[in-house]
Amino acid sequence: MTENEPKIEKLFRAARLTPSVTPPKTFADKVMSQITRSSANNTIMIDLLFPKLAWASVFVIAAFLTSEVIMNTSGLPSLTTATNKLANIWNSELDHIITP
Amino acid sequence: MSVIAEEDAACVRSILSGRSERFRELVERHQDRIFAILSRYERDRGRVEDIAQDVFMKAWRHLKKFDPLKAPFENWLSRIATNAALNHLRADKRFRKQIPISQLGEGALEWLQQEDDSAPLEAIEAREILNYCMADLTPDQKLILTMAELEGRTSKEISELTGKAAGTIRVNLHRAKKKLADHIERLQNLI
Numbered sequence: 366m367t368e369n370e371p372k373i374e375k376l377f378r379a380a381r382l383t384p385s386v387t388p389p390k391t392f393a394d395k396v397m398s399q400i401t402r403s404s405a406n407n408t409i410m411i412d413l414l415f416p417k418l419a420w421a422s423v424f425v426i427a428a429f430l431t432s433e434v435i436m437n438t439s440g441l442p443s444l445t446t447a448t449n450k451l452a453n454i455w456n457s458e459l460d461h462i463i464t465p
Numbered sequence: 466m467s468v469i470a471e472e473d474a475a476c477v478r479s480i481l482s483g484r485s486e487r488f489r490e491l492v493e494r495h496q497d498r499i500f501a502i503l504s505r506y507e508r509d510r511g512r513v514e515d516i517a518q519d520v521f522m523k524a525w526r527h528l529k530k531f532d533p534l535k536a537p538f539e540n541w542l543s544r545i546a547t548n549a550a551l552n553h554l555r556a557d558k559r560f561r562k563q564i565p566i567s568q569l570g571e572g573a574l575e576w577l578q579q580e581d582d583s584a585p586l587e588a589i590e591a592r593e594i595l596n597y598c599m600a601d602l603t604p605d606q607k608l609i610l611t612m613a614e615l616e617g618r619t620s621k622e623i624s625e626l627t628g629k630a631a632g633t634i635r636v637n638l639h640r641a642k643k644k645l646a647d648h649i650e651r652l653q654n655l656i
Contacts, residue, residue, distance in 0.1 A: 369646055369649055369650060373642075373649065374648060375586060375644065376591050376594060376595060376649075377587070377591075377614040377615065379537075379586040379587065379588050379591035380588060380591035380592050380595050380614075380615055381588075381614075381615055381617070382588040382591075383504075383588040383589065383591070383592050384503075384553070384588075385497075385499070385500055385501040385504040386499060386500050386503070386504045386508075386510050386513040386514075388496040388497065388514070388517065389502045389514065391490050392492070392496055392514065392517070392518075393492040393493050393496065395491075395518060396492050396518060396521045396522070397486075397488065397489050397526075398487075398546070399518065399522060400485065400488060400522070400525055402653070403522070403525075436558070442520070446537075
C-alpha cells in the first residue's frame with residue numbers, strides 16, 4: 366500500500382498486546398441486581414396501571430347505568446330495549462340464511 | 466454443538482422457564498470475552514463496565530429471540546457487544562474532539578519519526594498513535610479495522626457479527642487502511 370506498511374503492521378502488532386480491561390469481581394452481582402430492579406419496575410408498572418384500568422371500567426359501567434336510568438325516567442327507549450330490538454332483527458336475518 | 470454452547474443453550478431454556486437466577490452463570494462465563502471485545506474500542510474502565518452492563522441487559526431483555534440452532538450463545542452475545550461498540554463509536558464521534566498532537570507521548574512521537582520499523586514500540590504507545598490516527602475514520606471503518614487488525618477476525622467473521630456482506634467488509638477495510646496510512650504519513654510530515 367505505502368512504504369509505511371511494515372510500520373503500520375508493527376503498530377497493529379504492538380497494539381494487540383494492550384491488556385484488556387478485566388471485569389470487577391462484583392460485575393455479575395451488579396448485572397443481576399439491575400435485572401431484579403428492572404423486573405421489580407415491571408411489577409410496579411402493573412401495580413400502577415391496574416387501579417387506573419379498574420377506575421376506567423367503573424366509569425364506563427356507571428355511564429351506562431346512568432344513561433339507562435335517565436332514558437327510563439324520561440320515557441325514551443332504553444339501551445336495553447334498543448339492544449333487544451337490534452338482536453331480534455339480527456336473529457331473524459340469520460334464521461332466513463340458515464333455514465331458507 | 467460444543468459443550469459450552471450446549472450448556473449455554475440449556476441455561477437459556479432454564480431461564481426462560483422461570484429460573485432467572487441462572488442468568489448469573491451466563492454473565493460469569495462470558496464477561497471476560499465481552500470486556501475484551503469492548504476494551505478494543507474504549508480504554509476507560511468505568512465506561513467499558515457501563516457498556517458491558519448494557520450488553521448483558523440487552524441480552525436479558527431479548528433472550529427469547531436467541532435461537533441455539535442458528536448460532537451459539539457466545540456468537541449471539543458477541544453480536545450484541547459489536548452493536549454496542551458501534552453505537553459507542555458513533556456517540557463518541559459526535560462528542561469527542563480531535564486529540565491535539567501534543568497529547569501523544571514522547572515514545573510515540575519518537576517511533577513515528579524513525580524511518581525504519583526496527584525501534585521498539587510499547588503497546589500503550591501503539592494504542593495512542595492508533596487512537597490519534599483513527600479519529601478521521603467513520604465509526605463503521607473504525608469497527609471493521611479494529612475487528613480485523615486488533616481482534617484478528619476474518620472478513621467472514623466480521624460479516625457474521627455486523628450483518629454486512631463480506632465484500633462490503635473487504636472494501637471498507639481496504640479504505641480504512643488507506644485512510645490510516647495517509648494519516649500516519651501526514652503525522653510523520655508534521656512532526
